Amino acid sequence: MANRFTRRALAALTAGATVAVSLWIAHPAEAAGLSPFDIAGRGATVPFVEIEAEKAAHNGTSTGTSRVYGRLSSEASGREAITLDAAGEYVEFTLTKPANAVTFRYSIPDNAAGTGRDASLDLRTGSTLIKTVPVTSKYSWYYGYYPFSNNPGDPLPHHFYDEARAMFGTTYAAGTKIRLQVSSTAQSPSFTIDLADFENVPGPIAKPSGAIDVVADYGADPSGATDSTAKFQAAVNAGASSGRVVYVPPGTFTLYSHVIVDRVTLAGAGPWYSVLGGRHPTQRNLAAGIYGKYVGEGGPSQNVVVRDLAVIGDIRERVDNDQVNAFGGAMSNSTIDNVWMQHTKVGAWMDGPMDRFTIRNSRILDQTADGVNFHIGVTNSTVTNTFVRNTGDDALAMWAENVPNVGNSFTRNTIVAPILANHLVSYGGRDIVMTDNVVSESVSNGGGIHVGNRYPGVTGPTAVAGTWTLARNTLIRAGNSDYNWNFGIGALWFWGDQGPITGATINVTDTDILDSSYAGIQWIGNQTTGLNLTNVTIAGAGTFALQAQAPASARFTNVRASGIAQSQTVYNCAGSGLQIADGGGNSGWSTANSYCGPWPAPQYNNNPTTPPTTPPTTPPTTPPAGNLAAGRPAAATSQTDVYAPANVTDGNANTYWESRNNAFPQSITVDLGSSRSIARLVLKLPPATAWATRTQTLSVLGSTDGGSFSTLKASAGYSFNPASGNTATVTFPAATARYVRVTITGNTGWPAGQLSEFEVHPS
Numbered sequence: 001m002a003n004r005f006t007r008r009a010l011a012a013l014t015a016g017a018t019v020a021v022s023l024w025i026a027h028p029a030e031a032a033g034l035s036p037f038d039i040a041g042r043g044a045t046v047p048f049v050e051i052e053a054e055k056a057a058h059n060g061t062s063t064g065t066s067r068v069y070g071r072l073s074s075e076a077s078g079r080e081a082i083t084l085d086a087a088g089e090y091v092e093f094t095l096t097k098p099a100n101a102v103t104f105r106y107s108i109p110d111n112a113a114g115t116g117r118d119a120s121l122d123l124r125t126g127s128t129l130i131k132t133v134p135v136t137s138k139y140s141w142y143y144g145y146y147p148f149s150n151n152p153g154d155p156l157p158h159h160f161y162d163e164a165r166a167m168f169g170t171t172y173a174a175g176t177k178i179r180l181q182v183s184s185t186a187q188s189p190s191f192t193i194d195l196a197d198f199e200n201v202p203g204p205i206a207k208p209s210g211a212i213d214v215v216a217d218y219g220a221d222p223s224g225a226t227d228s229t230a231k232f233q234a235a236v237n238a239g240a241s242s243g244r245v246v247y248v249p250p251g252t253f254t255l256y257s258h259v260i261v262d263r264v265t266l267a268g269a270g271p272w273y274s275v276l277g278g279r280h281p282t283q284r285n286l287a288a289g290i291y292g293k294y295v296g297e298g299g300p301s302q303n304v305v306v307r308d309l310a311v312i313g314d315i316r317e318r319v320d321n322d323q324v325n326a327f328g329g330a331m332s333n334s335t336i337d338n339v340w341m342q343h344t345k346v347g348a349w350m351d352g353p354m355d356r357f358t359i360r361n362s363r364i365l366d367q368t369a370d371g372v373n374f375h376i377g378v379t380n381s382t383v384t385n386t387f388v389r390n391t392g393d394d395a396l397a398m399w400a401e402n403v404p405n406v407g408n409s410f411t412r413n414t415i416v417a418p419i420l421a422n423h424l425v426s427y428g429g430r431d432i433v434m435t436d437n438v439v440s441e442s443v444s445n446g447g448g449i450h451v452g453n454r455y456p457g458v459t460g461p462t463a464v465a466g467t468w469t470l471a472r473n474t475l476i477r478a479g480n481s482d483y484n485w486n487f488g489i490g491a492l493w494f495w496g497d498q499g500p501i502t503g504a505t506i507n508v509t510d511t512d513i514l515d516s517s518y519a520g521i522q523w524i525g526n527q528t529t530g531l532n533l534t535n536v537t538i539a540g541a542g543t544f545a546l547q548a549q550a551p552a553s554a555r556f557t558n559v560r561a562s563g564i565a566q567s568q569t570v571y572n573c574a575g576s577g578l579q580i581a582d583g584g585g586n587s588g589w590s591t592a593n594s595y596c597g598p599w600p601a602p603q604y605n606n607n608p609t610t611p612p613t614t615p616p617t618t619p620p621t622t623p624p625a626g627n628l629a630a631g632r633p634a635a636a637t638s639q640t641d642v643y644a645p646a647n648v649t650d651g652n653a654n655t656y657w658e659s660r661n662n663a664f665p666q667s668i669t670v671d672l673g674s675s676r677s678i679a680r681l682v683l684k685l686p687p688a689t690a691w692a693t694r695t696q697t698l699s700v701l702g703s704t705d706g707g708s709f710s711t712l713k714a715s716a717g718y719s720f721n722p723a724s725g726n727t728a729t730v731t732f733p734a735a736t737a738r739y740v741r742v743t744i745t746g747n748t749g750w751p752a753g754q755l756s757e758f759e760v761h762p763s
Helices: 229-242 645-649
Strands: 048-052 082-084 090-094 099-107 118-125 128-136 162-172 177-181 191-199 246-248 251-254 258-260 265-268 274-277 289-291 305-312 327-329 334-342 348-351 357-360 363-365 372-375 382-384 387-389 396-399 409-411 414-416 424-427 433-435 438-440 449-452 465-471 474-476 492-496 503-516 521-525 528-541 546-548 552-564 570-572 578-582 634-636 666-684 694-703 710-720 727-747 757-762
Touching (some): 082 090, 090 191, 099 177, 118 162, 128 162, 177 191, 229 246, 258 327, 289 305, 634 645, 645 666, 645 757, 666 694, 710 727
Parallel strands (some): 246 265, 258 289, 265 305, 274 305, 289 327, 305 334, 327 348, 334 357, 334 363, 348 372, 357 382, 363 387, 372 396, 387 414, 396 424, 414 438, 424 449, 438 474, 449 492, 474 503, 521 546, 528 552, 546 570
Antiparallel strands (some): 048 191, 090 177, 099 162, 099 191, 118 128, 118 177, 634 666, 666 727, 694 710
16 A cells, blocks of 8 residues: 555665654545555455445435534544435445345434434335335434433434345346435435445355254244243253254344353354344343353353354443343353344453454444453454444453453454444553454544553553554544544554553554544553554544654654645654654654644545644744743643543643542642742633533642642632633742642542643742
8 A cells, every 4th residue: 555655755864763754745645535445455355345325326415524523424434425315315326246135324313202213215226116124223323421321412412323234035236226215205304324235145054964953943933023042042052062063044033131152053044044133121131142151150161153143132222231242251262253243232242261262254233332342361362354333332352451361363354433432452461463454434532553551450460561463454534533532533542541551562564544534643641662663654644643642662664654734743742752763764754843732623635625723833932921831741640541631731721631530639740840939820621511610629739849849728629610711710829839739639520630721820
C-alpha cells in the first residue's frame, strides 16, 4: 500500500539520533471511500461479496458522510448509507458473482417506548418478489452513558444498525439486479440501508458417519417451539463419553440456558442451516450459549470442537454480569470453526486459565458488548480469519486481569464498526501478536489498535511485557471523536493508565493508517517506551500525524505521513518527553513542527467541506495573561479512565480530571515552574448542561519545593453551578509557591474529585 501515496523527502537525518524529523508535504489521502475488502492479502477471507448501498443504484437519500457521534452516517460502513422513506423506494445491487443468499445491514427508527419497532422489506429481482424479510429495531438503539439503557428519554442514541439474512430459494447469476425495496404496507417511517453481503451458500453438511443426532436420537425440537437445552446436553454428554461426534441437523433450536461441552465435537449442517438461539422466558440472565467448564468447576474443558452452526440469540440490552454470550467458560486445546454469532452479549468471553483455544473462519455480528475477550490467564490462543461487525464494545480484546495473558494472537481478521471502544486491543499481556488484520470505522472511545495498561488487575506481572508484534495491519477511518473525551483518539494508540508501558518491546511494522478520523498515532497517560515503528504509512488524518499527551520514546524508520489536516503535524503536550529516534526514511511529519493547545476540529479526507480550526503558526511561549498554570504539568493522587490530570491545564474547559471513585481524599497538584506570588484560584467543571450543580469540599495548599506543603485556604464547600459557568473562585492572602495543590474530600454530584480547569492567578 505504501507506494500508492505521493511523498517527498528532504535531507536524510542522522540514523540513531533523537531528532526533530523535518520532512513535509501533505497530499490528500487516496483512502477516502476505501472498503476493508479492497486490501489484498490482509484481513479475513470471507464467503460473500459486499456492496455498499451508496455505490449501488437507488432512488433514496444519502445520509451524508459525517463522523459525528450519534448520526446514522457515523456508524455506517464507509461512513455513508442510503435512507428510503417512501413506498417503492429501493436500493438495487448488481451481483458480481452467483448468489443464493444475502445479509443486509439496516437501521429503522426505534419506537417511542424503546421496546423496538418491527417492519419488513421486500427482496426483489425486477418485478418479481423473492420474499419479504422481517426487520426490527429490537437489537439496536441504545441510549445514554454507559451502562446504556433502552430508554429513548436518555440522551445520546447510538448503535443504530442491525443485520438480517435471507436465502433466495434459488441461485441468481452474476449480473442479476437484486433490490431491497419499501413495500406499500411498510410499518416504519424510514429504512436506512448500509450495505448488502451476497453469497452462494452450499447445501447442508450431512451427518458424519456414526454421529449422534440431537433430533433423531435425543428428540431436540428443530422447529424451535420448545426448549431443547436438556436434550442437547444429554446428547453432548453421550458424545463425550462415547467419543462420537454430536450432529445438529438443519433447524432452529431454542435453548433456555447453556450447553456445557467437554471432550466432544458438536457439528452442524452449516451456519445457515443449524441455528441455536433463545432466552429463558423468566430468568433473563439465562440464554443460549455453548460453555466450557470454569476452572473452579472442573475445568478448563479440553479437546472441544464446535463447527458449522450458528448461535443467534435474543439479547437486547447490556448487563455485564449476565452470562448471555454465544461462547464462554474455559476451553483448552479447543476450536470454534465456521460459527455465526449474532445477537448475544459477547461472541466469546473466555475466562482462563486456559491454553490453546482457537476461533477461526467465523462471523461475529451485532453484539451488545465485545466480539471476543480473552480474559484472565488465556495463553497461546487465537482468533483468525474471522469477520466481526457492529459490536457494542471492543471487537477483539484481551484483558489480563490479575493473571497474565501470554502468547495470544489476532491474525487475518476483518473488523468493521465497533460502536464503542477498539477494533483490536490487549489490556496488558506478554508476547502478544496482532498481524494481517484490516479494520475500519471506529465510532466512539477507541481506535484501530490499542495497547494499554488499563482496567483492574492490569499492573505489575499482568502489565504489557515481552515482545509484541503488530505487523501488516491496515487501519481505515480509525480513531474517533467521541461524546465525552473532547479530544481525538488515535488510530493506533497507547495508554499507560494503571502504570507506564515500559516492560515490553513493541514492534509495529508494515502498517497502513488510512484516512484517520483524528490522529494517526497517540500516547496518553503514563510513559510508553520500547516502541519501534518501521514501514508505517499515515495517509490522511483529521488532525495530526502524532498526538503526544504523555511522555513516549520510540524509534521511527520509514514512517511516512501525507494528507495531515493540521499544518503543525504533531500535537505534543509532553514537551521534551516525546523522544523519537530517527531510523531514516521518515517524511511528512515533524516533532519540531508541533503544537499544544486548544483542540482543533478535524477535517476528514472524505468530508472536505468541514474546515479545520488551524492552531497558531507558532505555539505560544508564555501562558495566557493572568493564569500562571496554563500549560503547566499537573499530577494527581489518582485518575479514572481517560480523565487525566493534564486536562486541568490544557485551556479547554470541556476536558477534565476525575479521581478514583469512592476514595476521598484526592489531590491534584500543578507545578508553576518557579516560585510565584499567588492569591487566587479559578476552578472549573465542564459547562455542558449534563453536569448538574454540585458542591465540592476542598482546601488549597502551596509549596516551594514540592515536599513540604502549607495550607493556603482551609477546607470549605464550593458550588459549581452550570447556570453560572460551573466556576468556583478561591481567594486567599498572597503567598509564594511553585507547587499548588487542591485536596478534595467530598463531592455532592459524583463520588470523586473533578476539575476541568485549575487556574492559578497572581496577587
